[in-house]
Amino acid sequence: MGKTYSITDLAREFDVTSRAIRFYEEQGLLSPARKGQARVYSPGDRIRLKLILRGKRLGFTLDESRELFELYDPASGNQKQLLTMLETIQAHKNNLSQQMHDIQIMQLELDEAEQRCRQALSESQKDKHHRIQSGV
Amino acid sequence: MGKTYSITDLAREFDVTSRAIRFYEEQGLLSPARKGQARVYSPGDRIRLKLILRGKRLGFTLDESRELFELYDPASGNQKQLLTMLETIQAHKNNLSQQMHDIQIMQLELDEAEQRCRQALSESQKDKHHRIQSGV
DNA sequence: GATTACCCTTACGTAAACGTAAAGGGTAAT
DNA sequence: ATTACCCTTTACGTTTACGTAAGGGTAATC
Numbered sequence: 327m328g329k330t331y332s333i334t335d336l337a338r339e340f341d342v343t344s345r346a347i348r349f350y351e352e353q354g355l356l357s358p359a360r361k362g363q364a365r366v367y368s369p370g371d372r373i374r375l376k377l378i379l380r381g382k383r384l385g386f387t388l389d390e391s392r393e394l395f396e397l398y399d400p401a402s403g404n405q406k407q408l409l410t411m412l413e414t415i416q417a418h419k420n421n422l423s424q425q426m427h428d429i430q431i432m433q434l435e436l437d438e439a440e441q442r443c444r445q446a447l448s449e450s451q452k453d454k455h456h457r458i459q460s461g462v
Numbered sequence: 463m464g465k466t467y468s469i470t471d472l473a474r475e476f477d478v479t480s481r482a483i484r485f486y487e488e489q490g491l492l493s494p495a496r497k498g499q500a501r502v503y504s505p506g507d508r509i510r511l512k513l514i515l516r517g518k519r520l521g522f523t524l525d526e527s528r529e530l531f532e533l534y535d536p537a538s539g540n541q542k543q544l545l546t547m548l549e550t551i552q553a554h555k556n557n558l559s560q561q562m563h564d565i566q567i568m569q570l571e572l573d574e575a576e577q578r579c580r581q582a583l584s585e586s587q588k589d590k591h592h593r594i595q596s597g598v
Numbered sequence: 599g600a601t602t603a604c605c606c607t608t609a610c611g612t613a614a615a616c617g618t619a620a621a622g623g624g625t626a627a628t
Numbered sequence: 629a630t631t632a633c634c635c636t637t638t639a640c641g642t643t644t645a646c647g648t649a650a651g652g653g654t655a656a657t658c
Binding site: 418429437439446 | 516519520521533534544545547548551552554555558560561562564565567568569572573575576579580582583586
Binding site for chain 4: 479485486498499500518523524
């Protein structure tokens with residue numbers, strides 16, 4: 327009953343190669359079921375892949391993403407590691423704040439670049455008209 | 463008169479190695495003046511380095527950063543490339559929006575992870591007290 | 599004058615994240 | 629039964645962004 331996906335299904339959906347998906351498994355980020363030799367991915371596996379790719383967009387290494395997954399795993403029990411875990415989380419939160427800030431600044435700068443670009447375009451249009459008018 | 467910086471000045475300020483800074487130059491992202499053999503960096507060079515590092519935090523490759531610098535350069539004149547330039551800018555803006563979105567979601571998730579973590583900690587504290595009270 | 603602290607170039611090494619064959623098996627339509 | 633398309637594993641190759649010696653010059657300091 328549960329929906330399943332082949333490796334190419336997921337590869338197509340998320341625009342990655344099947345090689346990449348196998349690589350994530352090799353690195354311990356995915357562990358799909360098997361049907362014979364073939365990999366069979368559950369909706370949970372699919373989400374997991376989605377998270378990996380989001381992590382990548384944010385500049386996380388695969389190791390970091392794997393570590394984050396462990397934060398969400400029921401297997402986390404170990405109490406002594408809870409403080410370490412909090413530090414990890416805090417570090418990630420700090421990085422994200424920094425990135426957020428970086429993005430806002432860069433968006434402003436790109437807006438300015440766009441304006442200058444449009445300006446330059448409209449002026450080259452004016453020049454064209456001028457040349458036409460003056461018969462050059 | 464103009465303030466200048468040595469390579470180690472900048473390396474210390476931005477917490478990168480001088481090797482890295484030389485590498486950026488090798489890739490055409492910086493071109494400091496020279497005094498004899500030694501590199502001499504102007505305030506402009508310093509800003510440039512700052513931008514490179516910000517780009518890196520946002521997942522830009524050095525090639526992409528170099529391309530962005532060209533968008534801001536007075537040497538940009540070429541009119542035919544203005545449209546290509548606008549496309550490049552738009553693509554970057556789209557990526558940044560996506561990243562912004564990714565960050566917001568991940569911040570929420572990290573907040574939740576933190577809460578669960580603190581919860582687990584306080585419960586392990588309660589257990590401790592309980593064990594102490596009951597003399598185990 | 600020897601140590602310390604910079605600076606340089608050249609060049610090989612490396613980690614991460616796949617790309618890219620090579621060689622083969624499974625099944626479904628033509 | 630052959631074409632086509634899926635799947636597999638093994639394994640070497642590649643790009644990016646530096647790290648890490650190795651070897652040598654300069655300038656201040658003890």
